[in-house]
Amino acid sequence: MGTTATNWSSIKAEAYFFIDGSFDSKAADNVINIATPASDGKKRKVLIVDDEQVIADTLVEILNDSGFQATAFYDGATALEHIRELCPDTLISDVIMPGMNGIEIAKAVKKFCPATRIFLFSGQATTVDLVERAKKEGHPFELLAKPLHPEDLLKKLGQE
Numbered sequence: 001m002g003t004t005a006t007n008w009s010s011i012k013a014e015a016y017f018f019i020d021g022s023f024d025s026k027a028a029d030n031v032i033n034i035a036t037p038a039s040d041g042k043k044r045k046v047l048i049v050d051d052e053q054v055i056a057d058t059l060v061e062i063l064n065d066s067g068f069q070a071t072a073f074y075d076g077a078t079a080l081e082h083i084r085e086l087c088p089d090t091l092i093s094d095v096i097m098p099g100m101n102g103i104e105i106a107k108a109v110k111k112f113c114p115a116t117r118i119f120l121f122s123g124q125a126t127t128v129d130l131v132e133r134a135k136k137e138g139h140p141f142e143l144l145a146k147p148l149h150p151e152d153l154l155k156k157l158g159q160e
Helices: 053-065 076-086 102-112 127-136 150-158
Strands: 004-006 045-049 069-073 090-094 117-122 142-145
Touching (some): 045 076, 045 102, 053 069, 069 076, 076 102
Parallel strands (some): 090 117, 117 142
8 A cells, every 4th residue: 555645634624524534645646647738738627616615625725736727716606707717627516505506507617618527516415306407408417426535536537
């Protein structure tokens, strides 16, 4: 087994749902190559939208440490104000938030940046119905369940 690179619980203790032990650098060797630059040589851009700031900030820290260019917003309206300039490779958004929900954000992002991969995440079982309804409307967004371990997220981002 490899050395422990980072214990994410020491970074953000409040983000308890990410914690599932330490982040094993040996296991990470299998997923580190996913953050290779895009064809234009730039880091892959990931936009995080979550009304729980500690969750969004923790995801940004994990992704930036793994070679991505991640940016967080804490509400959908603010994220959409910046979407045209950012046009991320990937959007990761919480589903249930005040104001604009994650599905509404994802639909709007797809209008401006159709190549953006969309991942919605939630710890609430009721969001499955919302995501299924969006799929029936022609929006095949993928739902990631909380808790979400950093290695699992990195592997998911590496799937093309």
